[in-house]
Amino acid sequence: MFLHPGIIALTLGSVIVLLLVFFASALGIKIIRRWDIKSSSEEQLMLERKTYLVSTLVQYALLFEVVSIFLFIYTAEDIHTLLAGAMCATGSLNANPFGFPALYAKIAVFFTAASWIAVNHLDNKAEDYPLIKMKYKLLLAALVLLITEFILQFLYFLKIEPDVITSCCGVMFSEKGKGIASSLASFPPLPAMILFYSLFAVTTATGAAAYKQQRKPFTYLLSIFTFMFFIFSIAAIISFISLYFYQLPTHHCPFDILQKEYYYIGYPLYAFLFAGSFLGIMAGVVERFKKIPSMNRIIPAAQKRWALYSIIFLTIFTLIASAPIILLPFRLY
């Protein structure tokens, strides 16, 4: 591993977050074992107060995770000059088998921490804290993910060897290559476009339905469709959206749009996609908590809000993604 400022920053940040969440989880285990809302003992009072600490810790950890995903990609971007054959982040992440898994783990941690905060937010509104035990089990799951992420990231930086020639986006996302990335890249743009926009239409329609009526089929459908939309959007970015941003018929890299040359357009693009998908998915996930008596008014209100923000964010995402298709001169057909 080398003393690169970005690597120092990421490793230091991860260690700090890991320590914080580790501490929070230790408190969480105690809460899972000893929590009794009906008790008025001093111990219960202390546990109650510890929940504040845990939620603060997790909130800070999430904040760092958001920054860390982008910092990680950017660091990969920055070290490509040190690696033979790497032309951008893809190449750097390909430099050893830990690069991409580390990125996926980061995304998983982000979603887990965000859903923890969403559940916590709901739980804090009900006077009997009905979700508390479930919440702290989720925290333990987040800890496991976080440890995985830390190890993968650490191994990735540790095992980077400058003399190993890596394959870059030109190879990985080429239409002739093998593997998932290449098959996505070689997916013909026109059907992909039709699929993408129709999926967007269906998702926003169910979103609007869930906004109007927070009932079972709608919220569940919203969940399923936003999830599908999320996966398919990533595929669409590789398949055709990137082509329009780069104005090149063969450049499929999903990371280059984060660069200065493309006015950092990738950041808002991914931010809206992640936020919109997350809220849409959560709207369905919390459906099952409706059964809890103290939650039956809180959940629909939250679902309504989330469904609304989900459609708004996903619409903004789609607008950003469509802008170059409409506005720029480049044409695939």
Next chain:
Amino acid sequence: MIKTENITKDFNKGMRDEVTAVKDVSIEINKGDFAVLKGPSGSGKTTLLSLIGCMSRPTSGRVLVENRDVSRLPERFMTKVRRNTFGFIFQQFHLIKGLTVSDNVMLPLYPTDITPSELRKRAEDILNTLGMSDRKKFQVQKLSGGEQQRTAIARALINNPAIILADEPTAHLDTHLSEEFLSIMRNLQQQGKTIVIATHDPLVYEKEYVNLYIEMRDGMVRGAGRKH
């Protein structure tokens, strides 16, 4: 209005220095009452006051505020009840030094979503009725004892509480100021507020408008009586 059912409060439970501050207390205070908790120091008055005022939770028993059981509420919600229902006046005034009178008065409502202009207006109105309007830009540590107390009263009134709780309010005041304090309280009672004062000052509990006496000793209620 406020009802306690067999409430007990232990401190340091299970440890060697375990203390039972309040034991098996059942009282009832009605709307519009001018109640006095009397008893020597160490009799559990202050603890009872903090239990009634949702500052702490009883070890056992129930506290009902406006027919709502608050004794098992998590802190987050207790605070809400406390902020909406009670105004507190402390023995030591407990004003924050370095802040002006009006800042001190506005403090309880900072964490609510109130606009500063509205908050300022409310504070000025209250300070006006207490005859403190010319002091509002003063820093509190520069005020006299009586003025500090009136600032503390104003602070207790800022959230327009239904119940005012005061802990030994006259302990640091001379007779004249004590009378003045009581007349302010009497006024508030006449406006429909409920007043609860913990004290062992005869000047307070001998007032004719006090209609509920609760006498405490060793954490237990020794006697309670209602006039009128």
Next chain:
Amino acid sequence: MRKSTAFFIFITANLAVMAALYIHSLTAVSKHPVFKKEIKEIAEKLRLTDLVLSTDARYTRHPSQADLFSAFQDFPGSIEHFPTGSVIPPPDFSYMRTEIRIYGN
């Protein structure tokens, strides 16, 4: 004025200064000699491979050309004494065993 407003103004002012510096950086970078075609010509025609950062020793004047893999720069027993030597990194051996390993595909 509310203190929070004052604080936001302070932060905005700072951000404005930072934005101004950013603009300064953009213009200064674009005007910088590094982007002039003449300096490119010098680098290209004189076939230069290193920057003049410190001229105290061969391996600090031309780090990319120096035989950093040899144990002693000048003669066996010479003790490292150039201050720059302490901040020049260990050698890059990459060219010595260039094997092609590709992960991913």
Next chain:
Amino acid sequence: MAINKHKNILDYTLQSLLRRKFKNTGIILVFTFIIFAVSSIILLSYSLKKEAGMLLKYSPEIIVQKILAGRHELISTKIKNEIMGIPGVSKVEPRYWGYYYDSGVRANYTIIGIGVSGIENNRLIKGRMPSANEKNAAAIGREIADARIIKKDIGDSLNLQNSEGRWMEFKIVGIFESDSEILTADLIIISESAFKSLVGMPEDTATDLAVRVANETEIPTAARKIKELFPYSRPILRDEVIRTYDAVFGWRSGLILAMFAGALAAFIILAWDKATGLSAEEKQEIGILKAIGWETSDILEMKFWEGLVISLTSFMCGLILAYLHIFLLDGFLFAPALKGWSVIYPHFNLAPFIDFYQIAILMAITVLPYIASTIIPSWKASITDPDTVMRG
């Protein structure tokens, strides 16, 4: 969104920070200094790295050195044709260069012998380059011109001692302008033949060979071919040159950062101590707030604002100062450590390359540890029992 609530709490936080002016200004000053120092290092090394990358893009694709017993040796120019035969190679040119120690000013110069230079009318050269046949003309770097006791100018002469001890006189025909100093500060350019006779270089040899390869992707293959044909050779790729510089500055800034980590750690301990060691007065204040209707999360929010105000103020001030220091005042405090020490000391204006990545890194290594260190103490303060003020 309860915007007023948050602004109210921020108002109170600022008030309470102002009431402890002395202590809080002290913390902000120390933190600002640390951020200033760390940012200066990062900005400086990033900018140098970028400049190196920009400039060295134009250096030859491959340099072929001869290695003898592990040391750099003169290479035979006879192998030129064989290298030309390698597919992809478009040109092979010998380079003649070396060092000259000037005992007068105790400095090392870099001497380059050139054939037909191909540089015409370059605005960065005052005067001209020596032509291929001129025996006694030289173009010199600005710092050499300035290093002599009597400042050299065009038309002056420069005396160099050759390998046999005889003095050779060169007429200065060109001086590099200061804008090019990062490449040319210590250069003496003379003609190829003058170089050979000055250093006494045998016929048919050169310092090394510059190999041009037109197609980017064929560079590694060509280099491997050269290594196969001439096992004693050491081909240096242009990518490697650039990577060397990346690593040099990455390593140096990392090293200095590691040194500053100590200062940062000390500060974090200070922050922790400040946050845990609440004064009795502050503790009572929090008790009062809780008694009059503030909730635990409100106190936490207040503490969050406190951390944000301190770290954001310090961060922005530190960053702005660092920018001014590095790019407008030429980094006078730290440049020696990053640029190196020497007699010939290039003066050049850095190109102020900055981007958001640098700022994000800076935040991650300064603000993040600070905030993290205050979470637990803040929470400890926030759970003060509201009725302590009654019992107190």
